[in-house]
Ligand SMILES: Nc1ncnc2c1ncn2[C@@H]1O[C@H](COP(=O)(O)OP(=O)(O)OP(=O)(O)O)[C@@H](O)[C@H]1O
């Protein structure tokens with residue numbers, strides 16, 4: 001019998017909680033594979049992944065345009081969000097006066113709590129008409145979706161990067177300033193490189209949110225299944241595909257949507273592995289530091 | 292006698308806390324001045340005022356004059372970056388950048404706009420030699436500085452500081468984290484450097500103060516109680532509190 005029954009119960013309780021959340025996630029994944037697997041068998045792995053046509057009424061289930069759609073929307077939004085987010089984080093961590101920081105921080109945190117349907121609605125009512133007037137077409141496009149996504153992932157990139165910059169030991173900053181480096185030289189040569197692991201983490205988190213985002217994208221991306229030839233073309237993302245067609249899909253169509261989910265899971269997995277690889281590799285070669 | 296630094300009626304506050312009270316001190320040129328005093332009496336705050344490091348702290352406020360070669364360093368027209376180039380600093384805890392040994396020393400040169408690689412390489416070697424570190428690291432210049440021992444790291448920090456050729460070097464307990472052998476090396480180094488540099492060293496080690504310094508100032512609760520030639524302070528202090536402190540009877 002353990003000496004301290006309270007300790008024992010708390011430890012076991014925590015263990016059970018941890019295990020059950022892992023088990024639930026595993027069960028969901030097993031279920032998705034279970035439902036999606038027949039579609040991949042039936043359609044054929046290559047025809048499914050690299051097929052150019054998605055037309056359930058004609059029994060054509062190729063998701064390649066949507067893979068490209070998801071990657072393109074995510075890539076474009078990261079392209080905008082990474083520099084914006086990093087500069088914003090540097091500003092908040094190093095340059096903004098205390099009072100301004102006190103206002104900015106909670107504002108940005110609030111932004112990350114707004115439900116995605118609100119962003120989507122804003123995009124639909126404000127951004128889509130604006131794009132229609134500015135660039136022609138319907139206004140529903142990959143670019144419009146990327147802008148909305150940028151706004152959605154900025155808060156996470158900014159706040160996680162800001163924390164990373166702030167947690168760089170102040171000794172490094174002092175050492176650099178004491179050598180007669182300017183504030184900006186110190187930021188560029190010492191603070192930023194030392195914060196890179198945290199900044200990469202913020203980008204991974206932002207990327208994960210971007211790939212997984214559904215509702216806001218459905219509302220502004222136009223959802224046409226095609227490989228976009230310009231950023232003003234409408235596109236459909238993998239997530240949108242599932243959400244749009246889930247309500248009425250039956251048979252192989254239904255399974256194909258689950259298979260789309262499997263592809264999404266793998267995409268996120270691969271991105272995570274790549275990101276972690278860089279993260280880890282850098283750590284090893286520079287011996288604990290990132291400068 | 293020539294003075295490099297003159298501090299007149301310096302008061303330092305962090306928020307409402309009055310840390311340094313009417314401190315006045317003259318620092319001789321090309322000489323080592325030791326600052327001694329119990330923990331928390333304001334020695335670090337004092338030397339951080341001399342290169343305006345305290346400016347990085349939001350709550351810092353000061354009044355009084357700090358003159359370097361007769362010019363007020365808190366004059367709004369003063370270029371702080373330029374000032375810090377002239378007044379270098381070695382910190383209590385060795386704090387090399389997590390970069391290579393070479394890059395640590397080259398850092399200051401690069402931020403001052405020196406781009407000629409030959410000049411940089413030469414200067415790095417010269418500084419590491421002056422800091423008595425060259426022989427130990429000449430074959431591992433591209434290795435991370437984090438792999439060095441504490442004493443080596445501190446000498447690297449000294450090398451990094453002298454590479455930019457300051458006129459004054461502030462040392463805040465540079466040996467507090469080091470073993471006796473490394474301490475001896477750094478003291479030898481101070482002896483070597485003192486003919487070219489004005490050095491101010493904070494130390495908790497009374498023997499060290501007598502070994503390296505010509506002039507000593509005793510701080511207590513943010514005030515300078517006594518200052519004068521080191522010999523005099525340690526052999527016949529004027530103030531009872533100084534005597535209590537250096538003989539270890541301080542409560
Ligand atoms: N950033 C700060 N904000 C508020 N108070 C501070 C700050 N830095 C130092 N102090 C206070 O100023 C006083 C003097 O500190 P300082 O570090 O100068 O002492 P010290 O003589 O160097 O001590 P030690 O020998 O332990 O290093 C202490 O009471 C300390 O709490």
Ligand SMILES: [Mg+2]
Pocket residue numbers: 334335336463
């Ligand atoms: Mg101190």
